[in-house]
Amino acid sequence: MAPKFPGAGTFVPPSTDLSALALAARSCRGCDLWEPAEQTVFGAGTASARMMLIGEQPGDQEDRRGQPFVGPAGALLNRALDEADIDRELTYVTNAVKHFKFVRADRGPRRIHKKPLRSEVVACHPWLEAEIRAVDPSVVVLLGATAAQAMMGTAFRIGTDRGRVLELGDAKAVATAHPSAVLRAPDDERAAAFAALVDDLRVAARLLV
Incomplete structure (x- = not known):
């Protein structure tokens, strides 16, 4: 008997055209996250981008609008990229998981982010591999x-390895905190958390020179 959710590999076309990949991803049923979500949120940006940024999964606003990093975390990321002298328009941004995983609040319509399972990250990984092949980023x-464990393995720890230059196939990689973690930081720690994110992005930017 075929598995109910076979993973994304069944749905990924043999193409390096981002438009074709994004269109195919709309019909992905590789895991169970597609059903409660509004839509697939594929990556966005230029196919010639030298830098790719990978997050965890779309949030509530991303799910509703169908674009990655357009909510509060995206706004903070834009500020951090600007301070690091990185033009977001010249990057490609995406997520390890392409559907919003959430639980509903006990009261009201609010949808609360829920961390994806490792099995869900693995199921969605063929889309991320296809995006990397299509964009072929340098950084x-x-x-x-x-995102870091999706690409570097489950033993990877942000706390010890962030900000370092890592090898990722033919590309260089830099791991850092997710912008949403900066937003969740206590008020008296948020400025330092933001500055650390900017510092890590500057490390990545220098790799493009």
Whole structure:
């Protein structure tokens, strides 16, 4: 008997055209996250980008709008990129998981982010591999533990390895905190958390020179 959720590999076309990949991803049923989500949120940006940024998964606003990093975390990321002298328009941004995983609040319509399982990250990984093949970036920025472990293995720890230059196939990689972690930081720690994110992005930017 075929598995109910076979993983994304069944749905990924043999193409390096981002438009074709994004279109195919709309019909992905590789795991169970597609059903409660509004839509697939594929990556966005230029196919010639030298830098790719990978986060965990889309959030509530991303799920509703169908674009990655357009909510509060995206706004903070834009500020950090600007301070690091990185033009977001020249990057490609995506997530390790392409559907929003959430639980509903006990009261009201609010949808609360829920961390994806490792099995869900693995199921969605063929889409991320296809994006990397299509873009062929020189530098990959891994935003948060989920993205970092998706690419570097489950033993990878942001706390000890962030900000270092890592080898990722033919590309260089830098891991850092996810912008949402900066937003969740206590008020008296948020400025320092933001500055650390900017510092890590500057490490990645220097790799493009």
